[in-house]
Amino acid sequence: MTTRTITVTVNGRTRSATVEARKTLADFLREDLGLTGTHLGCEHGVCGACTILVDGAAARSCLQLAVQADGHEITTVEGIAAEDGTLHPVQQALHESHAFQCGFCTPGFVMSICGMLAEGTRPCTRAEIREELSGNICRCSGYQTIIDGVEKVLADTADAGATGTER
Incomplete structure (x- = not known):
């Protein structure tokens, strides 16, 4: 070995x-x-x-x-969450959108979205969000609420002028 x-x-x-x-x-x-x-x-x-x-x-x-x-x-x-347990903006947006059911895929989606935001990618349509997340599979959500969460975090981070990778 x-x-x-x-x-x-x-x-x-x-x-x-x-x-x-x-x-x-x-x-x-x-x-x-x-x-x-x-x-x-x-x-x-x-x-x-x-x-x-x-x-x-x-x-x-x-x-x-x-x-x-x-x-x-x-x-x-x-x-990615703050030391005090405050959720990361991506986690918070997905939580508020009730994005996931079983949660197995959640960490992968969260990190993919964080990576997308860190790269400066800002999809404008639901179809573009789907394309950005096409490398992640969820077997139980139907994706609509995940996309809702991404739209929310995109709006929230645009308002805050943030990339979504900060705590």
Whole structure:
């Protein structure tokens, strides 16, 4: 078994660990760091449940090896709410829209939306929002309330002049 020591910044905290060279970033986050908000669905990069931010951009953690994250900054769903428990604007908008039923896909959608906002993407129509979120699958919501939540966060962040990635 080949191992390598990596150092990553996860949710603002520098972490070092020795990992198997073949361990996925998703498994590293879940098993080694205990950040179980990153969900594993398909493990093929199709469902989006494992979406995180790597250096501010949305990425599928099931498709990346932990050793590839060495030296990078990672944000998981656990790292976006405020220390006092105040929800992130994306989380709040989705909550107010009653966007999800079972919640399994929620972290992936939240992080994909945060990534979209961090990149400066501002879809104007429901069809454009659907296109932006087409890499995430939800099996129980019907998507309409998720899109409602995205419209809300887009309006709220436009009013505040924010990107939606700040706390």
